[in-house]
Amino acid sequence: xxxxMDKEVKQGVQQDExxxxxxxxxxxxxxxxxxKGIDLDIMPGEKVALIGPSGSGKxxxxxxxxxxxxxxxxxIIVNGKNLWKMNKNDHLVRANDKHLRQIRGDIGMVFQHFxxxxxxxxxxxxxxxxxxxxxxxxKEAEERSMKMLEKVGLGDKFDAYPSQLSGGQKQRVAMARxxxxxxxxxxxxxxxxxxxxxxxxxxxxxxxxxAKDGEMAMILVTHEMDFAQEIADRxxxxxxxxxxxxxxxxxxxxxxxxxxxQSFLHRFRNGNGV
Amino acid sequence: MNWKWDMFFDAFxxxxxxxxxxxxxxxxxxxxxxxxxxxxxxxKRIPNKPLNWLVTWVMEFIRSTPPLVQLFFIFYAWPMVxxxxxxxxxFTSAIVGIGIHYSTYISxxxxxxxxxxxxxxxxxxxxLNFTRWQTWRKVILPQAxxxxxxxxxxxxxxxxKEVPLASTIGVTGILHMANTYGAHHFRxxxxxxxxxxxxxxxxxxxxxxxxxxxxxxxRRFDKNEILKEDKGVVM
Numbered sequence: 197x198x199x200x201m202d203k204e205v206k207q208g209v210q211q212d213e214x215x216x217x218x219x220x221x222x223x224x225x226x227x228x229x230x231x232k233g234i235d236l237d238i239m240p241g242e243k244v245a246l247i248g249p250s251g252s253g254k255x256x257x258x259x260x261x262x263x264x265x266x267x268x269x270x271x272i273i274v275n276g277k278n279l280w281k282m283n284k285n286d287h288l289v290r291a292n293d294k295h296l297r298q299i300r301g302d303i304g305m306v307f308q309h310f311x312x313x314x315x316x317x318x319x320x321x322x323x324x325x326x327x328x329x330x331x332x333x334x335k336e337a338e339e340r341s342m343k344m345l346e347k348v349g350l351g352d353k354f355d356a357y358p359s360q361l362s363g364g365q366k367q368r369v370a371m372a373r374x375x376x377x378x379x380x381x382x383x384x385x386x387x388x389x390x391x392x393x394x395x396x397x398x399x400x401x402x403x404x405x406x407a408k409d410g411e412m413a414m415i416l417v418t419h420e421m422d423f424a425q426e427i428a429d430r431x432x433x434x435x436x437x438x439x440x441x442x443x444x445x446x447x448x449x450x451x452x453x454x455x456x457x458q459s460f461l462h463r464f465r466n467g468n469g470v
Numbered sequence: 471m472n473w474k475w476d477m478f479f480d481a482f483x484x485x486x487x488x489x490x491x492x493x494x495x496x497x498x499x500x501x502x503x504x505x506x507x508x509x510x511x512x513x514k515r516i517p518n519k520p521l522n523w524l525v526t527w528v529m530e531f532i533r534s535t536p537p538l539v540q541l542f543f544i545f546y547a548w549p550m551v552x553x554x555x556x557x558x559x560x561f562t563s564a565i566v567g568i569g570i571h572y573s574t575y576i577s578x579x580x581x582x583x584x585x586x587x588x589x590x591x592x593x594x595x596x597x598l599n600f601t602r603w604q605t606w607r608k609v610i611l612p613q614a615x616x617x618x619x620x621x622x623x624x625x626x627x628x629x630x631k632e633v634p635l636a637s638t639i640g641v642t643g644i645l646h647m648a649n650t651y652g653a654h655h656f657r658x659x660x661x662x663x664x665x666x667x668x669x670x671x672x673x674x675x676x677x678x679x680x681x682x683x684x685x686x687x688x689r690r691f692d693k694n695e696i697l698k699e700d701k702g703v704v705m
Contacts, residue, residue, distance in 0.1 A: 262597055264593050297599055300597075304597065305597040307594065309590055315613050324598075329600060377598065
């Protein structure tokens with residue numbers, strides 16, 4: 197059963213309202229039921245790690261928040277506003293593009309396969325949304341982006357194209373691109389899974405750095421158990437489309453008696469050695 | 471063999487008079503096809519089953535009927551269609567006829583370009599909160615169109631070679647001029663040879679140019695790995 201965490205104790209002073217609230221979310225792809233009633237609250241600034249076997253629906257959870265998938269039923273509330281439904285003549289109807297755009301501006305995402313824009317330089321990758329979506333002056337956008345690129349250790353690459361970078365560097369650019377938009381919630385979708393093992397460290401280092409800044413809520417779908425343990429305030433274990441276990445990293449990764457979780461962790465630690 | 475050089479030199483300036491009509495018609499119908507091709511591509515992308523079915527069927531119909539028949543229809547039959555029919559000049563009929571016919575092929579070129587842009591690019595655009603229009607303009611088309619340039623160049627050459635069809639409805643391009651010259655002098659050999667030479671002289675360098683362009687694009691693609699970008703690592 198999902199347990200309620202006492203965030204006041206864990207994070208110091210916190211707002212009471214969750215920034216993201218999943219209410220009984222179900223999602224099916226055709227006949228396949230991927231999520232079977234997910235209830236999950238994310239507090240402002242909270243770092244949540246989603247773990248679970250592949251096919252357990254963890255990526256789908258964050259993709260629905262980024263509006264890349266539509267839930268089959270249930271509500272996702274962001275900052276008190278219903279993401280996938282809107283009011284029209286006192287009726288809740290399916291959200292249109294405009295409604296989705298208004299809400300998803302507070303959310304950012306980093307993808308497994310980076311999805312950088314290959315026809316733009318590294319700097320342009322970062323500035324393009326600032327200029328065209330946030331309507332920021334080009335000069336200001338470039339200053340902000342350069343600062344962010346330096347923060348992720350790629351200030352000298354601003355002129356390069358994505359194809360000239362290593363996987364780890366691409367992923368760091370992707371993070372800079374998402375971060376300059378200053379989202380309140382940042383989603384990480386298995387961001388190290390597509391990387392060569394020796395490049396994973398540099399990417400985790402940047403995430404660690406971002407997490408330290410604190411204000412931004414983060415939801416990480418990850419297979420890096422040690423990393424999840426290190427930076428997450430809360431770990432959520434998904435199995436068969438439901439939340440099978442959740443709690444502090446210690447509670448979930450070390451003290452849980454959940455058999456499915458045990459076997460998952462066991463397989464994981466033996467198989468991957470991560 | 472009774473080839474006569476004096477006939478050749480006499481016919482040459484006469485036939486060449488039609489050259490600019492041939493070239494103008496090529497570019498005009500090409501432009502028409504490029505624009506109409508866009509229309510087909512976007513109509514097909516509208517998520518509406520009956521509309522898609524209709525558009526697909528209309529395109530299939532246009533592709534499966536000979537351009538010559540379409541040309542005749544537009545020029546001779548269209549004016550008699552009640553309500554929407556109107557008389558078009560031979561030149562305009564040719565632009566519309568050849569243009570519409572090739573727009574269905576060019577639409578496929580656009581489609582392949584658009585589909586070569588990975589799903590990840592759409593998702594990244596969404597995550598950065600671009601509008602649909604911005605996504606097309608800033609992200610998708612700049613990646614989808616450059617690789618189609620060689621194919622589009624090929625269609626320009628193909629259409630150049632189709633344009634003589636218009637002489638059948640009286641467009642005074644080089645073929646028409648040669649025919650006129652031949653009818654006047656009861657000799658077609660030299661005049662038609664000139665037509666062949668003109669087509670060769672113009673389309674061969676164009677074909678070489680397109681091939682060069684294609685090689686250049688391919689190199690650029692290897693370098694930028696645009697196509698590989700989204701496929702990611704197989705796990």
